[in-house]
Amino acid sequence: MARILALDYGTKRTGIAVTDELQIIASGLTTVNTKELMSFLKTYTSEENVELFIIGEPKQMNYEVSESEVSITKFITTLEKAIPHIPIKRIDERFTSKMAFQTMIDSGLSKKQRQDKALVDEISATIILQSYLYNPS
Structure with missing residues (x-):
């Protein structure tokens, strides 16, 4: 089997999470500057066996697409x-940032550590990937 890589795409930063090769565990990998994302992904996929990209799909509460969807579609x-x-699947990412922030609180991170937006993005990508692993439809 190969890894699954998930992205919490943002115009400034993109959080990245990845599974183990057995696709059992989702772990935060890193957060990269979005301008460097394509280079990072090309390098990573040349070094690691990746079979699927999961990309968060931001939706509003009424299920309409978010305004950030335009930049995600271009990407x-x-x-x-x-x-x-490598095929791409989309996963609803509503509430992932709030869930990531709550995870940081539950983990006992300090207020200063919780202000690290890059860490929030990485945790959000991990939550997106976990959502896919639990429901790969």
Whole structure:
């Protein structure tokens, strides 16, 4: 089997999470500057066996797409051209940032540590990936 890689895409930073090769455990990998994301993904997928990208799909409470979807769609088009052999699935990412923040509180991180937006993005990507693992429809 191969890894599954999840992205919490943002215009400034993108949180990244990955599974183990057996696709049992989702772990935060890193957060990268979005301008460097494509380079990171090309390098990572050349070094690791990745079979699927999971990308968060931001929706509003009424299920309409969020305004950030425009930039995500552009990124997906670029990703499909750059790494065409790895399919992409979308997962609803509503509440992941709030869940990530609560996870940080529950983990006992200090207020200063909880202000680290890069860590929030990485945890959000992990939550997106866990959601997929629990319900891979």
